[in-house]
């Protein structure tokens with residue numbers, strides 16, 4: 613099945629990096645959909661000539677109000693060809709982003725034609741997975757009813773080199789999908805957290821509909837191997 617492969621570049625790279633990386637990625641013959649999410653300021657420098665390459669942002673405002681210093685509106689993101697937006701990444705939640713803000717961002721994104729990629733995940737290796745249902749329910753609570761994607765990102769797996777077992781991933785994905793279904797949503801769910809060239813083939817054996825990738829997306833050569841399935 614066709615996968616959704618998302619690069620979360622976080623606060624990395626520079627103009628030259630994005631110009632080069634997007635040029636190479638656009639030349640690939642891709643069967644999966646690839647979404648490149650650079651920092652806002654670099655969005656204009658990414659090429660998008662391949663129909664399977666899409667652009668995404670790493671955040672969007674939770675209030676549509678021009679008196680919002682430092683915020684970025686969905687219209688601004690769309691002007692630079694964004695189709696997706698990552699919402700509620702754990703690194704933002706750590707900085708004070710609440711479930712309510714996530715819900716507002718989902719509404720703002722969907723109401724303006726952007727597809728949210730909402731990150732959910734438990735804190736530690738031994739944390740219960742109950743938090744997932746709560747986070748999903750909250751994220752959908754103000755949804756405008758349009759397409760939405762979730763990313764299961766166990767916080768302990770992000771950047772740690774550790775990944776959950778396939779059976780744990782599948783259990784988490786089921787909770788997310790079931791909760792979404794109870795709320796009348798059919799959603800795609802990605803896996804994110806230390807996906808790399810060495811483990812991605814194994815992780816593909818899970819029920820995930822694709823990956824959200826941090827570290828490896830900054831190493832274009834390795835990232836391309838994953839996109840090509842090498």
Ligand code: PGA
Pocket residue numbers: 620765769770771772804805806807824825826827828
């Ligand atoms: P990682 O990051 O791939 O570096 O673990 C994933 C993420 O934070 O989205």
